[in-house]
Amino acid sequence: GHVEAAIKSYKQALHLRPDFPEATCNLLHTLQCVCSWEDRDKMFTEVEGIIRRQINMSVLPSVQPFHAIAYPIDPLLALDISRKYAAHCSMVASRFALPPFNHPAPNRIKGNGGNERLKVGYVSSDFGNHPLSHLMGSVFGMHNRENVEVFCYALSQNDGTEWRQRIQSETEHFIDVSAMSSDVIAKMINEDGIQILINLNGYTKGARNEIFAMQPAPIQVSYMGFPGTTGADYIDYLVTDEFVSPLRYSHIYSEKLVHLPHCYFVNDYKQKNRDVLDPTCQHKRSDYGLPEDKFIFACFNQLYKMDPEIFNTWCNILKRVPNSALWLLKFPAAGEMRLRAYAAAQGVQPEQIIFTDVAMKHEHIRRSALADLCLDTPLCNAHTTGTDVLWAGLPMVTLPLEKMATRVAGSLCLATGLGEEMIVNSMKEYEEQAVTLALNRPKLQALTKKLKEARLTCPLFDTARWVRNLERAYLKMWNLYCSGQQPQHFKVTENDFDFPYDR
Structure with a gap:
C-alpha cells in the first residue's frame, strides 16, 4: 500500500x-x-x-510468472520463466520424498471395470470472496452428478463469506485442507481416486503447486486462475479456447491446448447478477460525479495493465471526440496523479480525466452501464472486468496480441455474438473504431442495444452450457488416457457423438 x-x-x-x-x-x-x-x-x-x-x-x-504475463516481453521468455518456477515447485515436492503414486486404472466411465462417474478434483486457495469464486461459484454444483463426482480441496481457511458458504454447500465433496501439509493433501487426493485434477491457482497468491508436482492424479489440468502457461511438465492440459490460444501459438505453451467452444472464461452473472438487468433501479451519472453531457469512455482495469502506447491512443481519442472524458479507477490511487500529468502533457484537458474509487462487485457492474464505451488494454486485457462490462451492456474496443492474457477480451466479445464490431487488428484501427463509435451515435446505440438483447441467450453468459462443454472436455481427456494415448491438443464441439458429456 x-x-x-x-x-x-x-x-x-x-x-x-x-x-x-x-x-x-x-x-x-x-x-x-x-x-x-x-x-x-x-x-x-x-x-x-x-x-x-x-x-x-x-x-x-x-x-514472477504472474507479472511476466502483463509485461511486453517475448512470449518464449515468459514460457522460460514459468518453466523455472515449475522446476522450483518440483524441487519443493521432492523434499517430501514421497514414492510415486499409483493412479486409478485406465477404464472408461460406465464401461467394463470403470467407475460409473468421473472423479474430478479442483484445488484452489480462492474459494471465498475472490474473483475466481465470483466467476465460478455455480460451476461446482452444476456438474451433472450422474456423470461426474466433484471434489473441491480448499487451500485457504473459511472466510465466512457467502461465496465460500455457497461453494461448500453446493459441491458434492468440499474439503478444507488449509491446515495440512502439501504431501498430506497429495496423498488425500490420490486416496480419493481423483482421475482429473484441476489447478485453479497457477502462479497466483496462495498456490501450492508442489501438490501437482507430486502428481497425485493421472491427468492434471490448469484452468482459470493463471492466464498463461505453467511451463510445468506435470500439467498435461490448459483449458482455453481457439481465439485465446490459437494452435499457431502453441509453441508458447508447455501444455496441450483444450479448446472449449465459444469462450473458455466462465462467469456466474446469469445466476447471481440478474437484477443488473432490471431497468427500474439504475444508477445515475450524478451519483458518481460523472458529467451528464459528456461522451464517457471507460477503462476499469488495474493501472498496471496500462502502458504509454495505449494511453497515448486514449489521449488522441479524447482530443478527436468533442466533449468526451475518460473514466478510470483509483486502482491504485497512487497512479492518479501520474496519469493526470501524462494526459495534460499530451494536451488533454484536466476535466477529461475522471477517477473514481473501486466499488463493490455488484455496484461496479451496475455503474459500468453509465459509460458509453469501454476501452480495453491490449498488453493485458480486461478479463473479469471485461465480463462485468459486457453483462452491464457496455460495448468495448479490444486489440488482441499474442500471449494468452492479451486475447481474453476478444474471446469474451466473440461469445456475445458481436465480436466483429468490438475487436480490432492494430492500434491505428483501435483509435479509429473508438472515434467512429463515439461520433456515430446511431451506430453505437445499435451495438449497445444488440449487446443488451444478447445477454440472456448468448454463449458467454450460459453457465450451464459451459459446464456441459467442460464435462465433454474432461471425458475426452480421460478417454484418450484410457486408450493409451498421450495428451494431445483437441477442440471440443457441441456434438454428442464426437464429444459425449456422459461417457
Whole structure:
C-alpha cells in the first residue's frame, strides 16, 4: 500500500548496490503499477537481460510468472520463466520424498471395470470472496452428478463469506485442507481416486503447486486462475479456447491446448447478477460525479495493465471526440496523479480525466452501464472486468496480441455474438473504431442495444452450457488416457457423438 515509499527504497537499494536483480525487477513492477513510465523501455530491456542471465545460470528469475504475463516481453521468455518456477515447485515436492503414486486404472466411465462417474478434483486457495469464486461459484454444483463426482480441496481457511458458504454447500465433496501439509493433501487426493485434477491457482497468491508436482492424479489440468502457461511438465492440459490460444501459438505453451467452444472464461452473472438487468433501479451519472453531457469512455482495469502506447491512443481519442472524458479507477490511487500529468502533457484537458474509487462487485457492474464505451488494454486485457462490462451492456474496443492474457477480451466479445464490431487488428484501427463509435451515435446505440438483447441467450453468459462443454472436455481427456494415448491438443464441439458429456 505504501507505493511511494517502496519506490524510494528500491531506488536507494540500487544506488547502494547497482547489481541487485530483485530490486531492479521489483522497482519496475512497482513503477508499472502506478504508471510511472520514465525510462520504461530502458528498464524493460534491462530486466529482460537480467531474466535471460538468470535462466542461463539456472537461478529462479526475479520476475514472477504472474507479472511476466502483463509485461511486453517475448512470449518464449515468459514460457522460460514459468518453466523455472515449475522446476522450483518440483524441487519443493521432492523434499517430501514421497514414492510415486499409483493412479486409478485406465477404464472408461460406465464401461467394463470403470467407475460409473468421473472423479474430478479442483484445488484452489480462492474459494471465498475472490474473483475466481465470483466467476465460478455455480460451476461446482452444476456438474451433472450422474456423470461426474466433484471434489473441491480448499487451500485457504473459511472466510465466512457467502461465496465460500455457497461453494461448500453446493459441491458434492468440499474439503478444507488449509491446515495440512502439501504431501498430506497429495496423498488425500490420490486416496480419493481423483482421475482429473484441476489447478485453479497457477502462479497466483496462495498456490501450492508442489501438490501437482507430486502428481497425485493421472491427468492434471490448469484452468482459470493463471492466464498463461505453467511451463510445468506435470500439467498435461490448459483449458482455453481457439481465439485465446490459437494452435499457431502453441509453441508458447508447455501444455496441450483444450479448446472449449465459444469462450473458455466462465462467469456466474446469469445466476447471481440478474437484477443488473432490471431497468427500474439504475444508477445515475450524478451519483458518481460523472458529467451528464459528456461522451464517457471507460477503462476499469488495474493501472498496471496500462502502458504509454495505449494511453497515448486514449489521449488522441479524447482530443478527436468533442466533449468526451475518460473514466478510470483509483486502482491504485497512487497512479492518479501520474496519469493526470501524462494526459495534460499530451494536451488533454484536466476535466477529461475522471477517477473514481473501486466499488463493490455488484455496484461496479451496475455503474459500468453509465459509460458509453469501454476501452480495453491490449498488453493485458480486461478479463473479469471485461465480463462485468459486457453483462452491464457496455460495448468495448479490444486489440488482441499474442500471449494468452492479451486475447481474453476478444474471446469474451466473440461469445456475445458481436465480436466483429468490438475487436480490432492494430492500434491505428483501435483509435479509429473508438472515434467512429463515439461520433456515430446511431451506430453505437445499435451495438449497445444488440449487446443488451444478447445477454440472456448468448454463449458467454450460459453457465450451464459451459459446464456441459467442460464435462465433454474432461471425458475426452480421460478417454484418450484410457486408450493409451498421450495428451494431445483437441477442440471440443457441441456434438454428442464426437464429444459425449456422459461417457
